Amino acid sequence: xxxxxxTGASSGLGREFIRQIWEREKPxxxxxxxxxxxxLQEIAEESPLPVRSLPLDLTKGSAFDxxxxxxxxxxxxxxxxxxxxxxxxxGNYTEVSVQDSNNMLDLNCRALMNMTLTVLPYMQKGARILxxxxxxxxxxxxxxxxxSATKAFVLSYSRAxxxxxxxxxxxxxxxxxxxxxxxxxxxxxxxxxxSQAIRHFPLASHAARIARIALRDSKWNLxxxxxxxxxxxxxxxxxxxxxxxxxACWEGLRRI
Ligand SMILES: NC(=O)c1ccc[n+]([C@@H]2O[C@H](COP(=O)([O-])OP(=O)(O)OC[C@H]3O[C@@H](n4cnc5c(N)ncnc54)[C@H](OP(=O)(O)O)[C@@H]3O)[C@@H](O)[C@H]2O)c1
Numbered sequence: 236x237x238x239x240x241x242t243g244a245s246s247g248l249g250r251e252f253i254r255q256i257w258e259r260e261k262p263x264x265x266x267x268x269x270x271x272x273x274x275l276q277e278i279a280e281e282s283p284l285p286v287r288s289l290p291l292d293l294t295k296g297s298a299f300d301x302x303x304x305x306x307x308x309x310x311x312x313x314x315x316x317x318x319x320x321x322x323x324x325x326g327n328y329t330e331v332s333v334q335d336s337n338n339m340l341d342l343n344c345r346a347l348m349n350m351t352l353t354v355l356p357y358m359q360k361g362a363r364i365l366x367x368x369x370x371x372x373x374x375x376x377x378x379x380x381x382x383s384a385t386k387a388f389v390l391s392y393s394r395a396x397x398x399x400x401x402x403x404x405x406x407x408x409x410x411x412x413x414x415x416x417x418x419x420x421x422x423x424x425x426x427x428x429x430s431q432a433i434r435h436f437p438l439a440s441h442a443a444r445i446a447r448i449a450l451r452d453s454k455w456n457l458x459x460x461x462x463x464x465x466x467x468x469x470x471x472x473x474x475x476x477x478x479x480x481x482x483a484c485w486e487g488l489r490r491i
Contacts, residue, residue: 237269238264241348242293243319244278245269247418248367251442252317255450257284262314262392266292268302275366293320293346294338299353299437306357313357318347318368323424330428336381348392360404363453366393368409370466373473374481378432378489382424386411390459397458408453413465414439431491438465 239256243249244267253265264285268276275288290307291298308396321343324331347366358364371383372390393409400407414421418438424433452460461467473481 236263236309236310237314238262238266239317240266240313240350241267241317241319242320242346242365243317245271245274247319247420248412248415248442248446249255249319251279251324251446252319252365252450253278253282254318254381255443255446256315257282258382259450259454260315264311266311293350294341295400298346301347302350302353306353311357312359312362313354314362314363315380316351316354316363317356317365317367318350319365319490320346321385321420323379323420324427325378325382325424325432326427326429327432329379330432331381332427335427336487339366339381339385343382344388344392347389351396353407355400356386357405358405361406364393365449365460366394366407367449368393368411370411370413370461370469372409372411372484373469374478376485377482378429379424394458405458406453408449408457410445410452410460410462411466411470412440412445412449412461413463413469415442415445416440417442419471434491438463440465 239262241249241252243254253267264491266287266289267278268289268291268332269275270290275290278284279288281398301369324335347426351364368389369386371379376383393407397407414436437449445462448462449460
């Protein structure tokens with residue numbers, strides 16, 4: 236059975252990827268992963284394809300035991316893996332709790348890597364992995380310190396893995412969008428001790444557009460997808476403008 240697996244499936248970008256995968260990629264089925272079971276159920280009900288809902292907390296080791304057992308039992312041909320589960324908290328080092336910082340590392344880095352390593356034995360030539368990163372990976376960002384560091388990990392991990400998988404013909408793309416307005420990430424990020432650490436999100440894009448461009452870029456086997464104009468410019472400028480200058484600009488912009 237040719238399947239796609241999507242994490243972060245219950246909202247935002249993950250949910251949009253599911254819609255576009257069933258329209259454009261036409262696998263035989265989709266496995267969807269997030270914690271909120273009712274949301275997964277809703278998606279399964281509206282899907283034209285067989286959907287397997289897996290309500291799992293990916294920061295828990297037991298989630299991977301369950302996934303490994305299921306993969307071993309079903310032995311699917313995973314054509315597409317989208318690792319979209321992730322979250323942010325805004326504020327400086329005194330305003331984001333140690334617990335939230337650890338959770339960001341656990342979900343954005345460890346869980347993404349564990350998902351990739353768990354699923355890879357079930358992928359064959361031509362399969363694709365989309366690691367959902369962020370344009371915050373291109374430079375350190377005060378007030379999103381830990382979040383942007385987790386995304387720098389995702390970029391570096393994805394780029395190296397892509398070369399390691401060259402012989403197996405499996406494509407890896409790091410998807411690095413700027414702010415997206417119609418997901419839950421910004422509201423969750425603001426729920427910290429300083430909800431005003433970043434005041435505005437100008438030129439934020441929409442999940443549908445990001446998912447569409449990211450799927451196209453992964454088909455084209457691009458190592459990095461910058462699916463909107465701001466992330467494209469950020470990636471380009473971070474190669475030429477000194478890092479401290481970019482950070483100083485960010486420090487001004489986020490207070491406007
Ligand atoms: N929105 C933006 O501005 C933006 C910009 C750049 C990059 N991104 C990246 O895009 C990805 C998707 O974010 P989004 O914007 O779509 O945010 P979102 O709407 O908040 O979606 C996050 C998803 O992650 C799942 N999740 C959270 N904690 C989890 C856990 N412990 N175990 C399993 N699943 C968990 C959530 O589902 P449950 O709560 O049901 O578990 C939800 O489905 C993230 O990696 C984010 O960093 C977002």
